[in-house]
Amino acid sequence: MSAVATFFNPTRQTRVLPGFGLSLGYTLVYLSLMVLIPLSAVFLRSATLSWSEFWYIVSDPRVVATYKLSFGTSLLAAAVNAVFGLALAWALVRYSFPGKKLVDALIDLPFALPTAVAGIALTALYAGNGWVGQVLEPLGIKVAFTPLGVLVALVFIGVPFVVRTVQPILEDLETELEEAASSLGAQRWTTFHRVILPILTPALLTGFALAFARAVGEYGSVIFIAGNIPMVSEITPLIIITKLEQYDYVGATAIAVVMLVFSFVMLLAINLLQAWSAKRSGRNR
């Protein structure tokens, strides 16, 4: 353990508290065994492929159709959540209304509700004979078993992200800024989009990015409502499962690499956004 301590603490400053080597050593070993080594298996496995074989798998038209659906609907869902999430966060912070505590608590439902349950519930609602489907179907809008169904499921799982990133920033906002704007003669709308919105932008983008990243990898809530028609309503995580079920491990791994690289880029982007957000709002985490 002292080797660990020496590497991470080259200056060897004196520490009063015990347990640094033990806790850091345990953290590194556990994280390596449970997360890092298993994850590296995907990359090592795909390294057995030549570049052209890899490209052949990941650029197959049916696979490309899944990227378009997964990324397209995820972007749209994140955008929907950015708009309505901002409205919800605004209402929760700035207005008092009956049942507000209940609304606040239920915002986290998509984190707590297992995705499979969300999936079958949304399917029941949006199917032709469901509560919402009954209303939409006569209008010519089919949701269940179409790409629109994928969108609905992704909006559901993304709800908490924007609300929970924007809400604390709105709460910490000093009223003095708006008072100053107002006393200088600014209309409410001008104050909002010239004063408040610029302060909220980093948090709003962070929430958007979190919702987008989560939506691209989402599986459980989508597969029931999507209908999973190849080239139409098949998402990328599903095609990985399909390939696994056909024992096409190589194919599944290659597509997984594409998704993982995307996830890592998003993780980096989110980290940068959060740093920006913390700087802009003057909060340290």
Added chain:
Amino acid sequence: MSAAGILHGRVDARRFENNAATRESPWVRRAILGVALAFFVLFLVLPLVAVFAEALRKGWGTYVHALTDADALAAIRLTLLVAAVSVPLNLVFGVAAAWSIAKFEFRGKHFLTTLIDLPFSVSPVIAGLIFVLLFGAHGWFGAWLIAHDIKIIFAVPGIVLATVFITVPFIARELIPLMEAQGREEEEAATVLGANGFQTFWRVTLPNIKWGLLYGVILCNARAMGEFGAVSVVSGHIRGMTNTMPLHVEILYNEYNFAAAFAVASLLALLALVTLCLKSFIEWKASQAAKDTE
């Protein structure tokens, strides 16, 4: 996962409503509130109500029958077992990680924090896939495992591994900001006064972080019991053997046995509601504790 976390208390909306500079005209206010609440009801309330409505559609008898079915009971037992193994593992990890990151300065600290969050950004399906690549029949250790007659994939150990992977960050990421905010003066004082490491942790740190710890545990537990994608890949869907509750829901649903599927789903929805209640309770307790120390 919630960016606000346990550290954040709520503010009173009247502060904004009673100030002419920070309020909107009544009809704008009504429009924003209306849009926000309509979205809330459509996307959060309706699905939740639908689960219970569908579960009880064929009556109470069918509901109870679906839940006392042998395969359903086996699924409930397996789900409890998986949570009972993975939550304590990630609890110990979370405390160790938070102790090293929050109480000490070292190189690469920020990078380590990012690595801990990694499972959040990996699709559940890929989380399952990695364990198939390692331990599946054609995986790295596949031949060795078959030779020694050990089953991990399409068996309970694989389900546990995939669940642990998915839930690694939950407790650590609640504790790290909390312990960082609390600093290390109290622990240092205890150590200087002669307490050993264990006493310092047990008597000083733990009482300070108990609500954050509990918060992480209930969120971790909810995800461990509800995980679907990762578990689906490694389970093999053997009825009564490797089916967790979410997988049992899927099987029943795909057999068009909707009443039974929603009955099992309603148990998971109840779990979600209990989780949210406990979460609100802990947030309230933590804000009370924070007020007391001020």
